[in-house]
Amino acid sequence: MHQDYIKPDNWSIIEEGFDRDRVESSESLFSIGNGAMGQRANFEEKYSGHTFQGSYIGGVYYPDKTKVGWWKNGYPEYFAKVLNAPNWIGIDVEINGESLDLNSVRDVRNFRRELNMKEGWYNRSFSATLQNGLEVSVNVLRFLSMDLDEAGAIKFDIIPVNGNAQITFRPYVDAGVQNMDANWEEKFWEPISVASDANSAFVTARTFKTHFTATTFMQNAVFVDGNLQQMVPSDIQKSGDKIQFTYTVDVTKGQSASIEKIGGYTSSMNHSDTVTAAAEVVKSANAKGFNGLLSDQKNAWAKIWEMSDITIDGDVKAQQGIRFNIFQLNQTYSGKDSRLNIGPKGFTGEKYGGSTYWDTEAYCIPFYMATKDQQVARNLLTYRYNQLDKAIENAAKLGFNNGAALYPMVTMNGEECHNEWEITFEEIHRNGAIAFAIFNYVRYTGDYSYVPEKGLEVLIGIARFWHQRATWSTARNQYVILGVTGPNEYENNVNNNFYTNYLAKWCIDYCVEQLEKVKDEFASDHNRILSKVNLDEVEIAKWKQVADKMYFPFSEEHNVYLQQDGFLDKELIKVHDLDKSQRPINQKWSWDRILRSPYIKQADTLQGFYFFEDHFSTEELERHFDFYEPFTVHESSLSPCVHSIQAAVLGKMDMAYTFYLRTSRLDLDDYNKEVKEGCHITSMAGTWMSIVEGFGGMRVKDGQLHFTPRIPGEWDGYSFKINFRGQILKVSVAKNQTSFALESGDNSEQITVFMNGNAVTVEPDGVVVI
């Protein structure tokens, strides 16, 4: 059974009641972030129960020495991990000499957490009876500023309910933190300096090996009954990597004692002198004050929702689910900085090292393209462009040459980090997703300039890789691609994975097309690039041979492309006929059994049909869907969205809705019993796609928007907005009508879209109801 303690609410994630066993799960679910940093919902005060502490700074990572049982040539030396960063939220609290600790107080009542997604803050409140008999009422509000993105703020209020109290706040900054996931239990941070100035403190530490410097700071203000106390710490405890202030106030029964703590990080990614920079941030935050920062926060989130909200009528759990997904995506990546990317767990945990996967290109880019300015998606593409040299180095390590590029499976700085041969060396389809994202970006935004400026070089490196990676089969008289792992990681080292072969051919064809187009339309770029990468017609002709003579496994009997050679040799027992006690197979079966089974972890052949929908007829899609869906176990969070979209296309709305539900509340309801490790951030973009591309049927064809709206029987209506080439279109779908509304803005032109193939023209500020 999955969990169901989160209260249904349209705009907030709410937990009521204190349960020690839920603390770590809630620490994930109530995580907050602002694109530049993020943190799990750890308590500010001491907590002696089970907790998973986590604060993260975007882009600051540590190369953790690889741990393997048996080394294979080509393995990377390290796995780059986003670090657990120094703790700035900590505030130890003593009340009448007793430490406030929810694990050891006599009693906790009215415990409540709320993550207000509309306004971007997290609040925690409770009443507790201490061992000394005193009852206190506590409220803590916290947020990470979207505007001043190096700062966060906490307001911690305590009211003694049944007596007077001496309350001691001991706010601290601590760089003596470690990762839960450290291969060799090494320390990742080296302390540099600890300094303080009146109510501020600055702890500077440097990561070993990568030498990122970060100053973690705090600025404290203490209040009694809302009145600022003009006080400095009565005591300051300093060690090499920690500083802690002491403030003591006396309050009478019913009076509040409060501390406002501003904190955050300035790092060497953005500053040469991080201490001075931190003092500047403190100054800016002080100028706004807590309330000013909070007010800005609400405005910032209002703007985000204005553009990216999806409404669902008549299904509060579905509404809460989709907003949670959109909220998390916005917390994780703001698109401001092309050095950053989207880790599978965002800022909510350590798993997957916070590194970049092909998830970004395959699942996240559509979301950011449609809900942000196109510069955001362009930054994500540029991230890969900037890592092209590293991708060429990665390929060289595996024996490829002449500028062939293999983008890494997992990376922070462009170097491959993963160390399972069947993934690192063989899950090479990722390379195709990088190329597809360029195509997808141009198709959606119409911004072709990216191709001559940056994209074409990436496409050339990728085409070169596929040309070299394919080998000639004399027996087949065709090119084959041997020894790969497709998106379905429940098959390893297979030959001729359809998805991989198809993508490889497409990458070459697309690159050759763009070479022609750039030659015709951007001649000077063409010359610059060809001379830079030393490419000539002879080489291009060789690529074309591979693309033209690529082999695709096909079953005449079933009239479908086969996931890989030999797929039909398997015992083709459908998931439906598998005993439930055997599920999930990744927990119940040994790896060899999984591999020889027909079960599909996530869309593989169907992922190809998703990317290249317009290459196939609906009949072909249906045949492949009907063939593969019954063998798909969806044991990856990235799987159901593709199936949901395709089920919608095929009019199988019940299936589409089931798949949708499975993704949208995956974390809130903890279907996989692992949310305490963090949330599935990248798959959240797939949930968005399920609605917009699945139910809404949004596609871009020949530079124009097409929709085929459908609505699940369980809903009264839904709406979403998209930014299409600078125009903001709101699409609202009800049981019996669809309406299109065009927001006016900088762009005062009308827009023509297609609904079920029929043109619909919408004027600025106009609404068309159909």
Add this chain to the structure above:
Amino acid sequence: MHQDYIKPDNWSIIEEGFDRDRVESSESLFSIGNGAMGQRANFEEKYSGHTFQGSYIGGVYYPDKTKVGWWKNGYPEYFAKVLNAPNWIGIDVEINGESLDLNSVRDVRNFRRELNMKEGWYNRSFSATLQNGLEVSVNVLRFLSMDLDEAGAIKFDIIPVNGNAQITFRPYVDAGVQNMDANWEEKFWEPISVASDANSAFVTARTFKTHFTATTFMQNAVFVDGNLQQMVPSDIQKSGDKIQFTYTVDVTKGQSASIEKIGGYTSSMNHSDTVTAAAEVVKSANAKGFNGLLSDQKNAWAKIWEMSDITIDGDVKAQQGIRFNIFQLNQTYSGKDSRLNIGPKGFTGEKYGGSTYWDTEAYCIPFYMATKDQQVARNLLTYRYNQLDKAIENAAKLGFNNGAALYPMVTMNGEECHNEWEITFEEIHRNGAIAFAIFNYVRYTGDYSYVPEKGLEVLIGIARFWHQRATWSTARNQYVILGVTGPNEYENNVNNNFYTNYLAKWCIDYCVEQLEKVKDEFASDHNRILSKVNLDEVEIAKWKQVADKMYFPFSEEHNVYLQQDGFLDKELIKVHDLDKSQRPINQKWSWDRILRSPYIKQADTLQGFYFFEDHFSTEELERHFDFYEPFTVHESSLSPCVHSIQAAVLGKMDMAYTFYLRTSRLDLDDYNKEVKEGCHITSMAGTWMSIVEGFGGMRVKDGQLHFTPRIPGEWDGYSFKINFRGQILKVSVAKNQTSFALESGDNSEQITVFMNGNAVTVEPDGVVVI
């Protein structure tokens, strides 16, 4: 270039001259053992240069916690490793107050090591000039007693050449040792007690987790000019895990100072009170004295050589090579104890953990069958019989049931230890080798009693495994075996590896045959076994279906069985056409490149033709040899012997000789540049097979010996002896004649053998020359 510092000699391994860079290699090559224990040729005195310390006690192991990058369901918790055991050989030496250390003396001359294989001892001698100007001449003789197999002996002589000297011997026993290869750098030994009595000392330690107790002991006697000094230690240093005695004598120029040290281990494998047992061993050794022990040693080795020697005339390097192999096999496994087995590195290093691999059944059993009493091979079979329950547990962990047995890839106590999914879960052909060894044992020895007593249960467990592991392919209308790794580990997770499928079918067929035979001839055993394992005719009929409808990949075009499905899709570039800079591919290529290449690490399809030679015609063998040999890189030490035997069968004597040379001096000439890690013990049995089965052409058919002698052009002659069912036959092959000599013994019957198909009868003590 390979090394060539070992002096050619018919009976000894000799090194001359001191070279710091060779110390670790020589420590491997000059290793000594007696089946129960063994040790690398570490210096007794202090050595501050690079050295790899190693002493091992057969069967005493530690379960080292598994280290992997990414856990897969079914991985074992630990890897069992033979431990580096406490050091008893250590004798620190001080001469006129200066420590004797070959790394820091002023000068070393006349350094010489000799491993006398004929007599079973190791001698080291040198002259050194100390920093204080004194010249000394040193001679150290050491051996591990084959008779008193818990004891070894050292005689350490020093003569000051150019002055008088005060010489201090500090013999010690030290249990504070660690493994070079320890996954988590844990300590493996827990000290228990340290005791001494006059000139004896006893250090008792226990392994963590496995709780083997071992007492390591020493007994010392000091001599001046050969005269025993009635003295006890002038000082005794004790710590928790070490004890060291001090003896000081004064000698004049030209006089010798000597210490005789008896030492060794008594372990809880054989004794409940290891300290008392150690005192008994000391007593027994004292009774013999150093010279008595040495004299016994020479006799023991004379007996071994009497039975197992191979002579080669006209090629001293080949002679030295084959004797080194036979010597090492006898040092490693004496066959006395069915709890022991043959680790790939024997007692010469830590690699492969000293654990048991399928090498034993596939390569070692023929050697021990032919050169020892049949009880030795029976003990090796019994080792697996005793681990049948664990093999059933191993299979259950992978989802098999009903008593299906999967023998481990690597083991000490029957539990699987290895942790690479492509090996642990998929290199399942090992199971077939266990069954084949039973067949091979019965074929050679004629001792069928093993089958009803023990073997049949093993065969049933294995047949059950194959029945469950094969799956039905509707597409082929045959049974297939998906997702395996064959003997050629340069292919992983392939479908329908010919060798595996063939062996699987054979295992079932053979088991069913033996069930019939035991039913007919050993009815009570039959009833006992069927009821014990709960087997009935219905189940057997299901096995038969699998065997009868097994699929074998075959190429009509090439008229050969294919190594696996899809082999012909590869780029079939022959090894000969591969640039030399690319070799060895396991050092030059990343794993994916190796996997998609056609290159074969060790005989795979050809291994099947070796096991089942009589199932195929010579033409078929030749076709397969000619097809696969050109793709074989022989990057396993177990590969060339099979190719050598088959080349000999096919009359390709140049190839046969080349392959032979490559195996027989693999370690002496350090072809793989890794001998410092230890010697390749199990492949040494393959070298023996190359001569006896390859050049000699020995086969057993219908209970009789057949020979097809051939002689490499480089040799004048060779001879080998075999024990065939209690009769000792010597086969001598010269350029133009072959002679058979039958030794008389307990058995006074004549023997009829076949040479090139013609019967030859030899009388006891008779010789037949052909």
